[in-house]
Every structure is written in C-alpha cells, then in structure tokens.
Amino acid sequence: MITANAKTTRIAKRFAELRARGEMGIVAYITAGDPSLDATLRYVLALAEAGADVIELGVPFSDPVADGPTIQRASERALKSGATLAGVLDLVRRIRQTCEIPLVLFSYYNPILQMGLEKFAAAAAAAGADGVLVTDLTPEESADYRRILAARGLDTIFLAAPTSTDERLAKIAACSSGFLYLISRTGVTGAQEALPEDLPALVRRLRAVSPLPIAIGFGISLPGHVSILGGLADAAVVGSALVSEIAKAATPEAAAAALAARMRALKDAARRGLSRRENAS
Amino acid sequence: MSSLTQPAAAVPGRFGPYGGRYVPETLMAPLEELERAYEAAKADPVFRAEFESLLKNFAGRPTPLQHAGRLSAHLAGPKIYLKREDLLHTGAHKINNAIGQGLLAVRMGKPRIVAETGAGQHGVASATVAAKLGLQCTVYMGTEDMARQALNVARMRMLGAEVIGVESGSRTLKDAINEAMRDWVTNVRTTHYLLGSVLGAHPYPTMVRDFHSIIGREAKQQILAAEKRLPTHLYACVGGGSNAIGLFHEFLADRAIKLVGIEAGGRGTHLGEHAARLAAAQGYSGARPGVLQGTYTYVLQTADGQIAATHSVSAGLDYPAIGPEHAWLADEKRAEYSAVSDTQALAAAKLLARLEGIIPALESAHALAGLIERLPQFSKDDLVIVNISGRGDKDMDTYARLL
Secondary structure, three states, X not given: OOOOHHHHOHHHHHHHHHHHHOOOEEEXXXXXXXXXXXXXXXXXXXXXXXXXXXXXXXXXXXXXXXXXXXXXXXXXXXXXXXXXXXXHHHHHHHHHOOOOOOEEEEEOHHHHHHHOHHHHHHHHHHHOOOEEEEOOOOHHHOHHHHHHHHHOOOEXXXXXXXXXXXXXXXXXXXXOOOOEEEEOOOXXXXXXXXXXXXXXXXHHXXXXXXXXXXXXXXXXXOHHHHHHHOOOOOEEEEOHHHHHHHHHOOOHHHHHHHHHHHHHHHHHHHHHOOOOOOOOO | OOHHHOOOOOOOOEEOOEEEEEOOHHHHHHHHHHHHHHHHHHOOHHHHHHHHHHHHHHHOOOOOEEEOHHHHHHXXXXXXXXXXXXXXXXXXXXXXXXXXXXXXXXXXXXXXXXXXXOOOHHHHHHHHHHHHHOOEEEEEEEHHHHHHOHHHHHHHHHOOOEEEEEOOOOOOHHHHHHHHHHHHHHOOOOEEEOOOOOOOOOOHHHHHHHHHOHHHHHHHHHHHHHHOOOOOEEEEEOOOOHHHHHHHHHHOOOOOOEEEEEEEXXXXXXXXXXXXXXXXXXXXXXXXXXXXOEEEXXXXXXXXXXXXXXXXXXXXXXXXXXXXXXXXXXXXOOEEEEEEEHHHHHHHHHHHHHHHOOOEOHHHHHHHHHHHHOHHHOOOOOEEEEEEOEEOHHHHHHHHHHO
C-alpha cells in the first residue's frame, strides 16, 4: 500500500503549517468553468492571495444530486460555457504556473469514470492537482480508484456524514489521505444561518478514529460560523457563499474582488476568532 | 437452480459488473438500514401476509392473463396473451412496489415518503399507498411531465400528496429523481425514499424487482392453466425496467423462453432523440456503462460523461439509464433489447384499442409495437405474453392530439 504521499503532498504540508501556527484553515470551493475557465483561473489566484488554504475545484456535472440550487446553477453555467473534466485539468496546469496553493478536484464519479481512472489519475497528477474528492463514491466502491490515485501521489478525500456509524467513520478514515471532509448536517450543499448542535459530538466521534485533519463543510458561509468551528475543526469549507458572489457579480473583475473580500473576512475569523453575534447579512 | 437467478451472489446488489451503491455518504447508513429492514421483512410471515393481502384486496391481484384473440388473428403471427396489469388499482403495475415499500416505511418507523414520477403512475401509486397507510407523501415531477400527464397530477393532489414541480435539467423523470434524492438526503431520519423502478443504489434494484415478481409468478400459472405449456416469448417495455423484470424474473432460469425488452426509440437515433440504452445494434447512439443516480449501468451520455437529454412520447420511458439487472441480462444475452419509435408505439396503441378494447399506456404500447416489428420472426406455434403494464387514461391528451 502506498501511504508515503500522505506526508508529502501540498495538502499535508499546509495542514501541518496551520497546526504549527494554531490556526484554522479555510477550504474554498468554486465550480470550475463558472462562468468560464479563464474566470476561474483569476478567482483561484484571488482566493489564494486573500488567504485561502486549500482550493476545491468543482468539476461540473449534469446531475449534481448532492448539491443545492446555488451549485446546481453554477454547474449549469459551467457546462453551458463548455467546461469538461479535461478542461478543468488544463486549468489546474495553468494555476500551477504561478501558484502553489493545495488543489483538490471535487467531482461526481461519472466524468472520471468516462475518462478512465488511469488516464484521469495520470493527467491530474501531471497537471499539479493534490487530491480528489468524489461526492458519490464511498469506500466500498473505491478499491481501484484508491489504488490508482495513490500510485500517482494523489490524496483521496472521502466524505463523512452525520448519519455515518462509528464503523463507517473508521472505514472512511482508513480510505482517506490529506484530510477528512465532514458534512456538518444531513442535506445538500448550501448556505445556512445556524450550525447543527450535534456537530461537536460528531467531530469527537471522527477524531476517535483518525489523526487526519478534519475540514467541516455544508452550510458554512459566515465568519461567525468559522469562529464557532475554531477549536473544533482543522478547516472550514466555504462553497455556496463564494459561488453566490460569482453569480451576483457583474464582471469577472468584480467577482474576483468580492471573493477576495469574503475570503479575507473568513480568514480573519479563522485566525482570531470572532463573536458569535454577527448578523447574517 | 440456474446461476441466472442468483447473479453474483457473493456481492449483494451486483448484477455482473452492474449495480452497486454510488451515493453521497449521508445516504449510506440509511441504505444499509433499508437493506436490513427489507431482508428482515422478506423473512417475516406477518409482513408477507400483509403484502399479499393488500395486493389482493386493495390492488386487485391477481390480474387476468387474457387471450388476445382478435389481435392474434389480425397479426397472423404467434398466439398472444396480455398480462393485464392495467386493471390494477391506480392503473398500472407500479402499485405492487408502492405497497411493498409503503409497508416497509411503516415497519422502519418513517412517517413520510418521497417519490419521483415520470408518467405519474408511480406518483399516483405512492400517493395512494401513503393515504392507505397514513403516511405523509411528497412527489417530485418534472414540469414537462406535469404538463403531459395533468390527470395524474390532479389524482395525486386529491389523494393528499404534495406534488412539487422540478424545473431543472430536462424537467423529466431524471430530474425528478435528483430532486427526490436531495429531499431524502435532507430529511433522511424521518423519510423513506419510495423509488419507483429497478434503479438506484442497492437494495433498490433487487427489492423493487422482488415486489414486482408476482407478475411473472401469476403469468406462469395462468399460461400453464390456459395452454398447458410455457410461453415462447415475453414482451415488456423498459424505461427503468420494473414491469419487465417483474414479468421476466420467474422465467429467467428457463433459457428456452425468449425475454424481450422494448425501449423508447423516440424520434431518431441521434443522442437526445431517444431513450434507447441497449439498442446500439439498431444505430441508437450514446449509451455506455457509467454511474447515474446510485447505480452502475448503461447510461446515455456525452463523450465526457455528462448525462444526455432523452426524448420519448412516453414520459415513463423517457430516462437515460436502465436498471442494472437489465444491463447484465443484455450482456449475458439472456434477454434481448430493442427500440421502437414514438410513431410505432402510437400505432400499436390504436391497434390494441380497436381490436381488443384496451387503451394501453403509451409505455405498454411500446411492448406491443416491439412484437409487431418482429412479426416476421415468429411461427404460428409461438406463444407470447405481452405485459400491458398500465392503462392509457393518463395519455388521452397525447392520443387525442397525435392519432
């Protein structure tokens, strides 16, 4: 089994740095190709500059069953603009020409399967991706996938959920490298006002089975959420809130500026911890 | 016992390479819970008795196996029998599975069900069973389908179900399933997803097949009683494939019996014009194995793995993937699959109405059209059962417009 990469990827390095500084990380999700791959390149660089620790690049898919309306519409826009998995891999290559931020590809399984696992893993590694998360792939169906990705030094990140039993959490932890992505609540992606009350207990259950860093996502949109997660999670994943900024902005320049402002506020909260009395505007 | 009745027994939920469980992690524990509950229910005589009692006294089973004398004479081919699932309560075979899963939801203590529907038959069946068993019911339906199956929308609402229109994608069955899955993943602790075909993640393809296998068991007894021999051919339409697998399952082990599934050929063979997943030999393009909505099976898709738009005049067949067991039966050459066009299906519906006094659902009309297309291949001694999976009331607007 190949586990050496767990120590050497950009992802592991970034989480080690965060731990050393006692700081929580921010994982930023945006859908690649929304509204164009050129725009996504600009957004990634802006987010990295503003302090994002990891970028998740969403590979658009026609049937995103795990996503709420915000990311569904982003996927539709990206597909309309002609984005494909091959195009997203080329975007990774272009990002890598100037930027060393850890990059995770966030995809549904079918586009990867159609490219072929070997071809995908080789291309993703060559382009400079660090890890892959497949929304609709669970440990049980993933033996080939894990073997092939690990051979290319790619981290395999799996989702853990509030409904996961302790037995499943252990299985998920054993199949994951880089970090664990913990879904904060049952449901699809999308911004929410409040975080679920049973979250600390869920994090404790996951910590009990794995030393990997834990990133918490689904429903995280505000600096206030981030400060609540301080001391609980190693990182917060912010997705739909960023995708909304892109959808709202009149131009890619305006979107990049809005993303950077959002990211700075989130990262400040992650560094310092903010009051929970923040308003949800 | 033939290995065909127990495919890949070592891996539950696999049919050869097809099937499996490809879902977000949140749904894994609920699927495991459902699998355990179903296995326990299957072995429980009380559950079975309740299921059979509702099939008989509520749904109206057994359904007749009717000799289609005038149709057989007109076609001058094989002797044709019709399995009359259209006579069931709510008007289609879908009620078999809805009763089974409804009872299972009660057994699991889930007070609410969600369902998707294409033609509306599964939605009506789910709403009906929810009313009968005292469950809350939400049905997702593409707005394109709501327009062409308006009668069924009204029926669901009268039965107390909430019908939510789905505006995303092609606004048909596939998009309704996406939305039902999103509801389920959000409300999973209180809600059972009453999936309406042999699709989705394990245990659905197996469980839904089992609930419909009564169709084939009855048909076998009935044809033996009427003809003192087994049929030579079985015909059924295939969207997801639940009525087809329900009829085929009892006959799988007997390889002499030809099993034929008829898909929707729509208005052409190009990707986007049809819903034929296993008819590449006829020139229908775009189907390859892939993962959609929880299962690995043949899927109509683009070269880079985006799910393709489909077309069929029949809302119930208008879907880009096929049940994984059908994919395996096709690979194994145990069943044959081919497609007929919208036009052929409409003509078959009219013929059945005029010769036998039965207005079939557009879906079921495809099965008959498939038989008619293959007429030259039959001999006089052949004995065919065609599954009339549903009645045509819901399609009257389409028939009135196009015939």
